[in-house]
Amino acid sequence: MDQDALAEFAAQIRAEYEDLKAKNLKLNLTRGKPSAEQLDINNELLHLPGENFRTQDGTDVRNYGNLKGIIDIRQIWAELLGLPTELVYAGDSSSLNIMFDLISWSYIFGNNDSPRPWMDEEKIKWICPVPGYDRHFTITEHFGFEMITVPMLDDGPDMDAVRELALDPLVKGMWTVPVFGNPTGVTFSEQICRELAEMETGAPDFRIVWDNAYAVHTLGEEFPEVHNVIKMADAAGNPNRFWFMSSTSKITFAGSGVAFFASSPENLAWYVSHASVRGIGPNKLNQLAHAQHFGTAEGVRAIMRKHAASVAPKFDAVLDILDERLGGQGVATWTRPEGGYFISLDVVDGTAARVVELAKNAGIALTEAGSSFPLHQDPNNRNLRLAPTLPPKEEVEVAMDGVATCVLLAAVEKLGA
Template sequence: MAQPLRSASPDELKELAQDVRARYEELKAKNLALDLTRGKPSTEQLDFAQELLSLPGDEVKASDGSDCRNYGNLKGIPDIRSLWAEVLGLPMELVYAQDSSSLNIMFDLISWSFQFGNNDSPRPWKDEEKVRWICPVPGYDRHFTITEQFGVEMVTVPLTEDGPDMDQVRELARDPQVKGMWCVPVFGNPTGITFSEEVCRELASMEAGAPDFRIVWDNAYAVHTLTDEFPPVYNVIRMAEEAGNPNRFWFMSSTSKITFAGAGVAFFASSPENLAWYSSIAGVRGIGPNKINQLAHARYFGSAEGVRAVMRKHAGSLAPKFQRVLDILEERLGGYEIATWTKPQGGYFISLDVVDGTAARVVQLAKDAGIALTGAGSSFPLHKDPNDRNIRLAPSLPPEEEIATAMDGVATCVLLAAVEKLGA
């Protein structure tokens, strides 16, 4: 077991620095071209859904008798709505099935709130003096990019093992300029944490200064387990209604990273009033979603248990890759006390914290050695990690042997940046 780096003697540190620099030069000499930047499914995972390309077949009527080839039905067909509502533990009437991207729905909801105001807004958000937004960190970069696009002031709060720091969230939410909050409540991106029931209830019941305050509840990874176990998906819509805040949650889900990117089904669940407001604008924007694709997905999955069966296949593909990353981090960095990392039970990422002030250096060292990592700070608003410590690792896409090579290289870069920081 390696000793803590900060307790090493000058001679020990010098010797380690020489070894690490030699190892880094060997790494660069390999002329690698490896990519751990985005959480994309592997070819093996995409092959699981190949059957979709032959569905729905010749029978194209939904269970309500409607012809899926035709216009209409903004809510989506009941076949997929009822199936996914069971997956999420929600009533079907509160779940709309849309086209492929839940990010598109989130962008629309915020865009329309700025342009028109939502159903609880005293005025459009564009007419507010300032719009502020709560951003748990490390978080999902694509969320932050949306609020950045609208010039929103993003205020960060740290994540605990159970969810966001609720003392800070409660205090911020009292500000009437704070209009919303981003959340990835199950197997979060990039930390992999899952919000506790207590945190979910607190978010549903806390006081909010803005009458049109909204929590974007992005359950993108609700069924993306790395084991055989699926965490509970809490019905926060009902929790909020019981607490007297029925319109608080905009609840998202999708088949992204389950079937095909850009050709899946996204879901928006919320209160009846929120859904009516959404429909009043979405019905102007378009006449209805791709119901043929919705029917194909309904037949592919068959049931909520069918979804879970598919996700167990994904877990079988992903879990060995994640374990390989964790084993290499422990083998190469354990004991030095220069890095910590999450050990997720689901999701698509591992969150790696390195010595403060060295994350950008690690990413650059890796790049120079032919290993592409997500940019330092990407898990923070405006890509600004105040401690320059967090790096998001995405092990899903490459083959396992490439992951091993890449992670061994990343560990070398973490060590090299650490010894540099210590002046060796």
């Protein structure tokens, strides 16, 4: 725009923003939580496991024991993930808890390939693809790791950068969300998976946390292929490289589902050596309830199609409004995920925090700018994570129209208009 057109446009956007504030909204797009409609899909779980307290192998789940988890739910999840059942363990509700344990035990004791505990190293470095999952970064921040960012591309992390960093013996691992990633929605290609499995590392105890939190969270009818990176790594001579996670947290009830840990036999033995000290066994009643609720792997997929029917219209609404309000303006780009829980929005450099501030003042809560980066430090101050799943579609539409106004206002402010 020339200066006159820009001044006229800026006046229009400021007027729209004042109208937005006058609505006294109270809307929230901060966290990727299931909606009440999604939670209702699984209300049958509240009445399970019913009168049958025994697993298919005859174990009474009301008693102690079985650190691996019950075979009934492990078989279902192994089929979903395309892994052998013997390599899949079932735990309690949170895969994030298992990730924290794995990092903690490696820090205190070293893992099964460590020459020494990680806390005895001169320094610990960790690879963090960005934009990425904030709770991952919080764990490595908690232990004082130096977090090194690499760009997330359309098919996975920038492997040239990853390969170079991995050669440093002080680099002990890497965070990943390989399917419908948080917040970009990117799914790693088979080639990227293979390169991660085969690449050379400087540290013998290098680990990739393979957090498949969204492995079945499609927005359509089709489900992505889950690549067997454990098999890839074993064939490459790196059998212990992957710590593979999954859970039911956004499939059934958040915070009261079942988490899964899959890895090599040696890694699983190391895990049990510590987990058996921490506790006697997981909540097997809950595991049996989930197994009865799902029935089969196809039963899980059927439930996920119901989730998609609830969630997809909200994602469509966000994308339609972004296209209509910001398309062609040159002030923003955004992802078009085929699954997961988020849309990643990049605004004019230097304005993301201002967009969040403007939205807050208008009654729209957004995730803090920089949240998808280690230490919440986005060097370009451009990325925002949108989470449209929790509110009703009508509220999503009102909120996103307001967010678009805030993006435009921050842009004209940046231009001095």
